[in-house]
Amino acid sequence: MSSKALFLLTAVLAAGSLPGQTKQARKSGWGSGPVVFTMPENVEVVRDIVYASYGERKLKLDLYLPKQRPGKGVPGIIGIRGGGWQRGDKEFFAPMCATLASHGLAAASIEYRVMKEAKFPACVNDCKAAVRWMRAEGKKYGIRPDAIGATGESAGGHLAVLLGTSYKAADLEGDGGHAGVSSRVQAVVAFAPVFDFRTMAGAKEKGGEVPQKLFASNADEMKLYSPAAYIDADSAPMLIAQSKLDDVVPFQQSQQLLEAAKKAGVRTEFWMVTDGPHWFVNLQKWFPESLDRSAKFFHSVFGDNGQQGKRDRRIFGPSMPKNRLISREYLTTRACAFQAGRAVLFVRNALFLPARFRYKAVPEVLPMARCFFRSINTPTLRPFSSVTNWIPPMALLSLRSRNAYHSRSIAAFSASSTSCRRSDGRVPAFRVNLARSSVVT
Numbered sequence: 462m463s464s465k466a467l468f469l470l471t472a473v474l475a476a477g478s479l480p481g482q483t484k485q486a487r488k489s490g491w492g493s494g495p496v497v498f499t500m501p502e503n504v505e506v507v508r509d510i511v512y513a514s515y516g517e518r519k520l521k522l523d524l525y526l527p528k529q530r531p532g533k534g535v536p537g538i539i540g541i542r543g544g545g546w547q548r549g550d551k552e553f554f555a556p557m558c559a560t561l562a563s564h565g566l567a568a569a570s571i572e573y574r575v576m577k578e579a580k581f582p583a584c585v586n587d588c589k590a591a592v593r594w595m596r597a598e599g600k601k602y603g604i605r606p607d608a609i610g611a612t613g614e615s616a617g618g619h620l621a622v623l624l625g626t627s628y629k630a631a632d633l634e635g636d637g638g639h640a641g642v643s644s645r646v647q648a649v650v651a652f653a654p655v656f657d658f659r660t661m662a663g664a665k666e667k668g669g670e671v672p673q674k675l676f677a678s679n680a681d682e683m684k685l686y687s688p689a690a691y692i693d694a695d696s697a698p699m700l701i702a703q704s705k706l707d708d709v710v711p712f713q714q715s716q717q718l719l720e721a722a723k724k725a726g727v728r729t730e731f732w733m734v735t736d737g738p739h740w741f742v743n744l745q746k747w748f749p750e751s752l753d754r755s756a757k758f759f760h761s762v763f764g765d766n767g768q769q770g771k772r773d774r775r776i777f778g779p780s781m782p783k784n785r786l787i788s789r790e791y792l793t794t795r796a797c798a799f800q801a802g803r804a805v806l807f808v809r810n811a812l813f814l815p816a817r818f819r820y821k822a823v824p825e826v827l828p829m830a831r832c833f834f835r836s837i838n839t840p841t842l843r844p845f846s847s848v849t850n851w852i853p854p855m856a857l858l859s860l861r862s863r864n865a866y867h868s869r870s871i872a873a874f875s876a877s878s879t880s881c882r883r884s885d886g887r888v889p890a891f892r893v894n895l896a897r898s899s900v901v902t
Contacts, residue, residue, distance in 0.1 A: 496748045498556035501563035503528050507602070512571065513590035513637030520587055520637070522571040522594075523551055525562035530603035536763045537595045537604035538568040539588065539646070541613030541620045543740070545671065546584055547576050557612070557742070557752060564756035565765075567604045568612075569595060573620075581675065581686050585627075586635025588620045589644035597639045608763040610648035610697070612755060614742050615710060618654030622688040622718070625649035625697035632685075648762040649699045650755040652742045653710045656718040658683035664711045692721050698728040700758040702742070702751065709739040730758065 500506070506525050513520040527535060538561055542554040551572040558568035573587035588611070596606045613621035627633055628645035655661055655668070659680060662672040676682040684690045699722065703715040715731065722729040732754060734741050741747040 494745060495743055496556055496745050498559070500559055504559050504562040506559070510569075512569075512594035513587060515637060518574075520572055520574070520590070521551065522569045522591060523555065523558070524602060525555075525558040525568045525570070526602060527562050527565050527567070530567075534600070534603045534605040535565055535567050536608035536610060536759060536765070537599050538566050538759065539591050539595065539609070539611040539621075539624070540568050540570040541573070541588060541611065541617035542570070543613065543615030543617045544575070546581075546616045546675065549575070554613075554617070556748070557755075560748075560752040561612075561756055561759075564752070564760075566756060566759055567599070567602060576675065581682065582633050582635070584620060585623060585633050585686065586637055588624055589634055590637030590639070592624060592644040592646055593637075593639035593642040596644075597642045605763075607647075609646050610650070610759050610762070611646045612650040612652075613654070614652035615739065616655070618651035619656075619688070621649050621651045622654045622656065622699065623686070623691070625699060626688045626691040626693070628695075630691060646697050648759055649697050650758055651699065651701055652751065653703045653707055653739055654701065654714065654718070655687075655710055656714045656721070657687045657689035659687065659689075660717060661711060661714060664713075666708050666711045668710045689717070689721060692718075692725055692727065694726045696722070696725065696727045698758075698762050700730045700732065700754065702732040702734065702754070704734040704737040704739065704741050706736065707739045728762075 504525055505528050506523055508523045509521045510524055511519045512522050538558070540554045540558040540561070542549045542551065544553070551570045554570040558570040561568040569591065571587070571591045573591075574583045576584075592609060592611070595604060595609055599606060599609075611621040611624045613619070623633075624644070624646045625648075628643070634640075634644060655671075658672040658676065661668060662678070662683065663669050672678070672683055676686075699718075701715050701718055703710070703712060705712060719729055719731055734747060737744070737747055742751045
């Protein structure tokens with residue numbers, strides 16, 4: 462069966478599983494029917510890759526790749542189908558993954574164990590195993606291990622959001638393989654996700670009965686498998702999309718997610734579809750815009766601005782989500798460290814370079830010194846409380862440059878070194894205008 466016919470069949474079956482919505486769709490004229498999918502010409506696929514093993518049970522994925530991949534690699538996306546945690550296969554999410562690949566992203570459509578085969582948290586374990594596989598093995602396919610996201614719809618949306626929030630929950634990792642590799646994702650796009658099983662239970666929508674079926678009213682299990690229990694300031698940036706007319710997953714689920722994300726300081730974008738069904742992403746009317754928004758969001762988070770594998774060189778360190786809540790004092794301190802390093806460079810130039818270069822150093826030293834002493838009086842010195850945190854960037858600047866003309870390129874090099882990290886061990890994400898050495902928030 463061709464991929465075009467296969468997706469048309471699965472989309473019709475998905476629609477048929479929601480008879481009330483199908484009847485509404487006929488009345489209101491939702492879209493122009495299911496998406497008829499054809500493989501983009503600039504995409505190639507590697508099928509049936511084993512990503513996790515549980516004894517004799519092997520879980521597979523189909524990996525959709527842009528044919529033209531730069532040497533630095535492209536971001537990787539884990540695609541997770543819907544189906545109420547009870548049905549579906551990896552082929553169902555093929556159109557989404559292939560379309561993301563046509564936008565310069567490597568996307569893996571994964572199979573995962575459904576409730577008939579294994580109870581919670583098996584499906585969660587499988588998704589985390591897929592992330593670990595991509596981070597550990599993706600390099601051979603041109604995938605960047607530092608830029609991995611997840612996307613899904615309905616039940617898959619729930620699992621995608623759970624990936625973006627539960628990276629600290631060791632109990633959810635499972636033993637599918639690649640132990641010790643991080644299952645953390647850096648970005649999430651979720652369509653109609655479940656955020657909190659506890660508040661969903663008993664809702665008037667069809668999905669209100671799901672928590673009872675899955676967890677038999679066990680409130681502890683509902684909490685354990687709800688993203689609401691894990692969301693914090695370090696959760697991945699998210700794009701959430703849901704229809705106002707969704708009669709499967711209550712619309713309030715997205716609203717609760719947005720409120721919790723705002724409270725935690727997580728970068729979150731919301732797209733409300735005003736006239737679509739629960740499964741709107743599978744309809745021709747909304748499919749192109751849904752995938753276009755998804756690709757743009759992933760590129761914005763990974764810092765490549767839609768260009769395959771290209772990162773903005775002004776971002777210090779690996780690509781990080783741009784939602785970090787860093788105080789102005791912290792930014793001032795970090796900029797002052799940068800300035801102090803340049804001051805060392807210029808002092809060295811003034812002392813050791815030929816006379817014709819010295820005049821370039823003298824005007825810079827005094828303002829840099831003022832910036833340095835200003836940082837000493839900054840209230841928030843947590844990331845730079847130790848003198849050892851100041852020495853490496855200064856030393857790199859001093860040793861790597863032969864004259865003042867090289868200071869900017871070397872400053873970018875030194876600031877991206879692993880020595881310039883926050884107290885929690887990660888490189889902060891903020892921008893610096895190298896021409897003026899000022900923070901750009």
